[in-house]
Amino acid sequence: MPLLEVAGLRAGYGAVPVLHGVDLEVEEGSNAVLIGLNGAGKTTTLLNLAGLLRGSGGAVRYNGVDLGAMDTAERVRRGIVLVPEGRRVFPALTVAQNLRLGAWPRRRDSRRVNVNLGRVFELFPRLHERRDQLAGTLSGGEQQMLAIGRGLMASPRLLLIDEASLGLSPKLVGQVFAAVRRINAEGVTVLMVEQNAGVLGSADRAFLMQKGRIEYAGKGSEMLQQETLRAAYFGD
Template sequence: MTLLKIESLVVGYDAFPVLHGVDFEVQEGEVCVLLGLNGAGKTTTVSTIAGLLRPRSGRVLFDGKDLGRKSPSARVSAGISLCPEGRRVFPRLTVRQNLRLGAWTRRRDSKTVKRQLDLAYDYFPRLAEREEQLAGTLSGGEQQMLAVGRALMSRPRLLLIDEASLGLSPTVAKTVWEVTSRIKADGTTVLMVEQNAGALPFADRALIMEKGTLVYTGVGDELRQVNLREAYLGA
């Protein structure tokens, strides 16, 4: 079943076009990776899906419904959550406070908030160990774990993760990617934006973007048979 469908998406900043008629689908229950170099349009794509940018033309359909001009908060309520590039944790709040802010749209449902909090700690045990620590004192890897955990607190059907590996060691980046497999197994579809082709072993589907257009779409074993790094991302 198609959970997310992008149709002829054209997006830009003022007079500067970034996306030039992008089309793709993400199926429910999969991990999809959107790969590309800096400036390819990846962050613009997920920002538009999350409602932070409005398209000049084209549509974003979620579960068959056109999101149109829905606000970012309405999209969170509908089941879309964004873990932004650069983590953007609240440095003067504790780990627990950061996580609870991610559950703002469900704040009246104490059982769901508790369940999602336990789930975040289960995915990332280090967050449980640092529950009362200020987020600004965490390492870069721990802050990325916190950003992913916070995005999961709204219990999304679709989780958007923008550049999770940026600035992280290969070991920590792999830890974050491995968690996406568990997130998928627990019923959340994942769309990851990455420059790092190391995310491919954890993906069911890969999309490669160059200069605001998609140049490759592959699924399953195709991702292992084609050297996407050399073909599209540079050796």
């Protein structure tokens, strides 16, 4: 049984439909990528999975349970954690305060909070160095690390990451992708949304989204080799 099963998902904003029947499955322990051009519906998909945007049709099952109308807090409690597009760190709070806010759903388990904090600082030593610095003064790459670290503080089982590479230098993109690979290797199932095809080589599973539908699903490395897809997506 896949950890996440999305079948015929429809969603939109008001009367404007965006997702026209999305099908995808993510196996526990895998590293999946949802890739597509701007406006394809990738963020809309993640918002729905996080419980922040209602669907208008189809079904989403997680760990065999229909998520239906389950609210965001309950999804987080069950391990579905979103690292949102645009990072959304709290600029006037310190790095450490931002991280502790990420642990809010687990706040009663202070031992776990401290273990998670240590894990985040080990994964991102830069955040440890800057733990007392205001998040608003961090570089874009450091803010992205903080956004991912904040997600880890909630003890995710399924981590949804929306366009972590956006606006970062190639070197920082490499660092962020390497950190995500490590998080996955340590047992967290990952679904990344990306426009950066550099992520495909290391993805167990890749889904190409166009205009609110999945047009192709396969191994990341296979997707890179599909000539027609390359033409459609990369324009070569």
